[in-house]
Amino acid sequence: MSDTETTTATATPGTTGASIQLQQVTKEYAGQAQPAVDHIDLDIKAGEILMLVGPSGCGKTTTLKMINRLIEPTSGRIVLDGEDVTNQDADQLRRHIGYVIQAGGLFPHMTVAANVGLVPGMLKWDKQRIAERTDELLELVGLEPGQYRDRYPRELSGGQQQRVGVARALAADPPVLLMDEPFGAVDPITRQRLQDELLNIQEELGKTIVMVTHDFDEAVKLGDRIAILDVGARIVQLDTPEELLQNPADDFVVDFIGKGAALKTLDLTRVSDVPLRTGTTARASTSTADAVAAARAAGDTYVVVLDQRDRPLRWHRIEELEAAGETIGSRADEDLPTLSRRSTLNEALDTMLTASQNGVIVTGRRDAYVGFLTIDTVMSFMSPGDEAGAGS
Ligand SMILES: Nc1ncnc2c1ncn2[C@@H]1O[C@H](COP(=O)(O)OP(=O)(O)OP(=O)(O)O)[C@@H](O)[C@H]1O
Ligand SMILES: [Mg+2]
CATH class of the missing domain: 3.40.50.300 (P-loop containing nucleotide triphosphate hydrolases)
Incomplete structure (x- = not known):
């Protein structure tokens, strides 16, 4: 984010x-x-x-x-x-070779530390090194060593046991x-x-x-x-x-x-991976007539209004913009559908559906405008493989 x-x-x-x-x-x-x-x-x-x-x-x-x-x-x-x-x-x-099985496969009669230190022990590492390695690994898998190293598996949740299982598998690197x-x-x-x-x-x-x-x-x-x-x-x-x-x-x-293949594809694809449209942009406080002319020349029906640092404020149909006065205002539309380039197409679709809009604005570094994504582009990524003639 x-x-x-x-x-x-x-x-x-x-x-x-x-x-x-x-x-x-x-x-x-x-x-x-x-x-x-x-x-x-x-x-x-x-x-x-x-x-x-x-x-x-x-x-x-x-x-x-x-x-x-x-x-x-x-x-x-x-x-x-x-x-x-x-x-x-x-x-x-x-x-x-580290090996992790379902539910961690921990030895119930051994503490977390003993479980994690098992293979290093077999490899005859000295105690100090095993202890350091154990703590390092517990941290890596998101378990606070001081709190967990002396517990027994039964004193852990399923997810925590699983983490210990991963730590144990990684122990000897x-x-x-x-x-x-x-x-x-x-x-x-x-x-x-x-x-x-x-x-x-x-x-x-x-x-x-x-x-x-x-x-x-x-x-x-x-x-x-x-x-x-x-x-x-x-x-x-x-x-x-x-x-x-x-x-x-x-x-x-x-x-x-x-059945979910189409939606899964949307989870795999990021907004930055698909072609965006740039459209016509105009800075707040500049001339409406210039912006309208630029949009008409480019064949765009919308103008995206940006602030002084290129962050999107709102978008307008040409007619709305013309009706709004000689100078473009600097009001921000709170409900403007906006996404980061890192978002997935699934998130993009969600944002459009929630905002009831058929497009969404995409921003990049420092929230600056990058372009916009339309629902058509998203849809074109949803076509399942069998439609693409992969059958037979
Ligand atoms: N020790 C065994 N003795 C005899 N047959 C076995 C043995 N272990 C597995 N099988 C058989 O070998 C086949 C493959 O088993 P395997 O455990 O590799 O399947 P799997 O894909 O991991 O299945 P699952 O998704 O249910 O875990 C199965 O038909 C199974 O019955
Ligand atoms: Mg199996």
């Missing part, structure tokens, strides 16, 4: 993550007719958040657990940062974080906070994160890319959220995305 923030959406994080490749990885459980994971090939980039979504039982958890070999693949190769780790000592491997429905068990508001927290942490740390979720909205919000899996962990589509929403590969993906 601050008008001093830069226009760069994300600071380029120093990537500390590792790339992960699954090559023809298969898991056959004893006594099962079909493989749970059937020759999956997956190329995960260093520093990205890859979301795995798909119907229950399609092999998401199995795929995830094969990355850190909590489950041994039946065949195939797993390559971490270019190194084949398929036959590396599994315990060794797991210390370099692993390049890879695997998360299996980490926010599944918390209420929607807490979930949203945890998601935002994770994005903040990720901006700072640049880990490679592979996360399983049931919640497609969560996948869209967090994922750099989303893999939609079907039975046997068959990859139906692997794409950015934008691509998935706009060009779903087939009906399976369309069903998965669900």
Whole structure:
């Protein structure tokens, strides 16, 4: 909301993550007719958040657990940062891969600090270093160390337990974080906070994160890319959220995305990402006739009135402006629908609907006028993929 923030959406994080490749990885459980994971090939980039979504039982958890070999693949190769780790000592491997499960998966008989310090302890860090690291991580996940470090998991809310789970997974600064429905068990508001927290942490740390979720909205919000899996962990589509929403590969993906696809696209797109119209502007206290002439010459039917620092005051139809006198007044319209460039198209639509206007003014740094966005522009971003001829 601050008008001093830069226009760069994300600071380029120093990537500390590792790339992960699954090559023809298969898991056959004893006594099962079909493989749970059937020759999956997956190329995960260093520093990205890859979301795995798909119907229950399609092999998401199995795929995830094969990355850190909590489950041994039946065949195939797993390559971490270019190194084949398929036959590396599994315990060794797991210390370099953080793992977060639903409800935090904390040890109930251990304090928060002991839970977080678990892996560093195994790595034989000295006590002082573990204590410092624990406090640092609790702060990172938004828990005041003095207040929480000596509590037991049962003395925490679900969301707090989840935070501790994330802190524990990050403890030894692993390049890879695997998360299996980490926010599944918390209420929607807490979930949203945890998601935002994770994005903040990720901006700072640049880990490679592979996360399983049931919640497609969560996948869209967090994922750099989303893999939609079907039975046997068959990859139906692997794409950015934008691509998935706009060009779903087939009906399976369309069903998965669900009805809200159009609105989800609006959540993904920021006002700064779409073409704005500049229209005709005029400063308060200048000549009405000049402004009207400029608007007519430009083919505009509206004039946006700005104050001395280019902040929008109100807008007028040409006729209204002409009727209002020789000099343009400096009155501000309290109800002028205005948005920052950082807003999403969904917020833009909301603002227009609330104001019953078919456009909204967009402001940039120091609330200065940037242009305006019309409802037509927003609508053009709502067209679902199947209309765009992606079917068949
Ligand atoms: N230990 C096991 N022994 C035998 N079969 C298993 C075992 N674990 C999982 N499976 C089977 O393998 C398939 C994939 O299971 P997995 O747990 O990977 O699915 P998932 O996509 O994570 O599902 P969910 O969304 O319900 O968590 C399922 O058919 C499941 O029944
Ligand atoms: Mg699962």
